[in-house]
Amino acid sequence: MLAAETLPVRHGDGDAFDIRRFDSVATVLRCPDGHEHLLLSDGVHHLQMEVTAGSLLDGPVRFRYELSGFKHIEAKTLTLRRLMLLHRLGRFPSGLYPPERRARRWAMALQAYDAVQAGATHREIAVALFGEKVVKEDWCSRSDYLRLRVQRLVRTADKLVNGGHRDLLR
Structure with missing residues (x-):
C-alpha cells in the first residue's frame, strides 16, 4: 500500500490535496496508532493509501510519499499515478483501471x-x-x-x- 506523511499547506498551493474536494468518494479511517487509511472509491474504481504522520482531516496537505526498495514498487507507483490523475482531473482515470480479465x-x-x-x-x-x-x-x-x-x-x-x-x- 502506498504510504505518505502529510504536511500542512496554504489553500492556494498547487500541490495541495484537500480531502473536502473528494468528499463524495473519500473515507478516512483513523487507527489507534495515529495512522489514517484513505479510501477513495466511486464504487467501481478504488484507490487506497496510508497516512503515517499528520492528518488528512486538518485541511489541505502536501504528501511526502514513502517509496523505497523494489518489492511492491509497481503497485505503489500505479497508486501514485492514479492519485495524481484523480487530483488533476477530478475523476478516476479509467485508463489506469483495466478490466479484470477473469x-x-x-x-x-x-x-x-x-x-x-x-x-x-x-x-x-x-x-x-x-x-x-x-x-x-x-x-x-x-x-x-x-x-x-x-x-x-x-x-x-x-x-x-x-x-x-x-x-x-x-
Whole structure:
C-alpha cells in the first residue's frame, strides 16, 4: 500500500490535496496508532493509501510519499499515478483501471453456484449461461466441452465460496 506523511499547506498551493474536494468518494479511517487509511472509491474504481504522520482531516496537505526498495514498487507507483490523475482531473482515470480479465468467469461461476444451490442440473445451468441453442447443439455432441465447462465453473464457485474469494484480493 502506498504510504505518505502529510504536511500542512496554504489553500492556494498547487500541490495541495484537500480531502473536502473528494468528499463524495473519500473515507478516512483513523487507527489507534495515529495512522489514517484513505479510501477513495466511486464504487467501481478504488484507490487506497496510508497516512503515517499528520492528518488528512486538518485541511489541505502536501504528501511526502514513502517509496523505497523494489518489492511492491509497481503497485505503489500505479497508486501514485492514479492519485495524481484523480487530483488533476477530478475523476478516476479509467485508463489506469483495466478490466479484470477473469471477472466474467467469476460471475458465471457464482451464477452456477446459485443454480446448484437452487437444485438445477448441470444441463439447466448450461442453458442459463450459454443459451438453449448452444446446449441443444453441443450438450450431447462428440465433445464433452460444454459439460466440462459447467463442471469447472461449479468447482471454481465452490473454491470461491469456501474461502478462495480472499485470493481475489491479492
